[in-house]
Amino acid sequence: xxxxxxxxxxxxxxxxxxxxxxxxxxxxxxxxxxxxxxxxxxxxxxxxxxxxxxxxxxxxxxxxxxxxxxxxxxxxxxxxxxxxxxxxxxxxxxxxxxxxxxxxxxxxxxxxxxxxxxxxxxxxxxxxxxxxxxxxxxxxxxxxxxxxxxxxxxxxxxxxxxxxxxxxxxxxxxxxxxxxxxxxxxxxxxxxxxxxxxxxxxxxxxxxxxxxxxxxx
Numbered sequence: 259x260x261x262x263x264x265x266x267x268x269x270x271x272x273x274x275x276x277x278x279x280x281x282x283x284x285x286x287x288x289x290x291x292x293x294x295x296x297x298x299x300x301x302x303x304x305x306x307x308x309x310x311x312x313x314x315x316x317x318x319x320x321x322x323x324x325x326x327x328x329x330x331x332x333x334x335x336x337x338x339x340x341x342x343x344x345x346x347x348x349x350x351x352x353x354x355x356x357x358x359x360x361x362x363x364x365x366x367x368x369x370x371x372x373x374x375x376x377x378x379x380x381x382x383x384x385x386x387x388x389x390x391x392x393x394x395x396x397x398x399x400x401x402x403x404x405x406x407x408x409x410x411x412x413x414x415x416x417x418x419x420x421x422x423x424x425x426x427x428x429x430x431x432x433x434x435x436x437x438x439x440x441x442x443x444x445x446x447x448x449x450x451x452x453x454x455x456x457x458x459x460x461x462x463x464x465x466x467x468x469x470x471x472x473x474x475x
Contacts, residue, residue, distance in 0.1 A: 294332045296322045298346040301329075305343060306384035310391055313339060340395065341402055347389050348409035354378070355413045359420040364468045367420055368460055375440055375456045379447040387448055413437065425469055432467035439463045 300322035304312045313336070318329040333339035358374040361367040378386050396403040414433050421429035421436070439459055446452040 293322075293324055293328055295346075297324060297329045297332055298342055300324075301339065301343045302347060302385055302388045305391055306386075306388035310340075310395060313343070315339065337399075337401075340392065340399070341405060343388070344392050344396075344402060344405045344409070347385060347392070348405065348412065350382075350385060351389070351409070352412050352416075354382070356416050359416040361420065361424075364424055364464060367424065368457065368464055371436070371440060371460055372456045375443055375447075378444055383448065386444060390445065390448060410437075421467060426467050427469065428467075435467065436460070436463055 297318050301313060301318045304317060304321055315329040315333075315336075316326070318324075318339070319326050322329070329339065333342045354374060354377065358370040359367070361370050392402065393406060396406045414430075414437060417433035417437055418429045421432045426432045440456070443452075443456045443459060
């Protein structure tokens with residue numbers, strides 16, 4: 259079976275230069291769906307709904323509606339399949355995070371981050387669950403951990419740039435704090451089914467990062 263011309267985001271390439279990370283764009287166009295993309299999206303759904311044990315080449319083929327053996331063309335081993343799934347998750351999350359970090363005011367950033375968390379734990383809940391499962395797997399998989407860390411760099415750069423535009427004194431530390439807050443809320447929503455409003459916690463963190471009150475910005 260011939261490999262599709264589209265390719266997934268190469269984590270090694272992302273790590274090579276700061277410029278690559280800053281200028282990252284999804285490997286796929288919005289209207290193009292390849293067999294590889296279908297396979298990885300099906301794999302995300304399997305992991306996010308049934309756990310990592312459900313991730314096999316055969317089950318991905320079946321779930322994606324692809325001919326038998328298709329997924330093995332894109333990821334020969336199970337380890338390669340796990341890594342490819344993480345790459346795809348990073349790609350999808352980068353799109354959403356970049357879109358949420360283009361506000362003109364602190365109040366808009368607060369609202370966009372809250373809505374991002376709502377979407378991440380709502381309509382994209384399965385993807386978020388799969389990401390958390392792979393995070394745990396990365397604790398004893400060095401190559402997977404490298405992918406997770408590279409993905410974090412990409413997302414943090416978007417948030418850092420937003421805080422810098424809004425006048426933060428230390429945008430890098432601020433981005434780390436804001437992302438830690440958001441990630442904690444996401445974890446509690448996924449694991450504990452907590453549906454409390456994210457805005458009060460985000461407002462508290464942003465008030466310590468920006469020189470203006472996010473509420474009145």
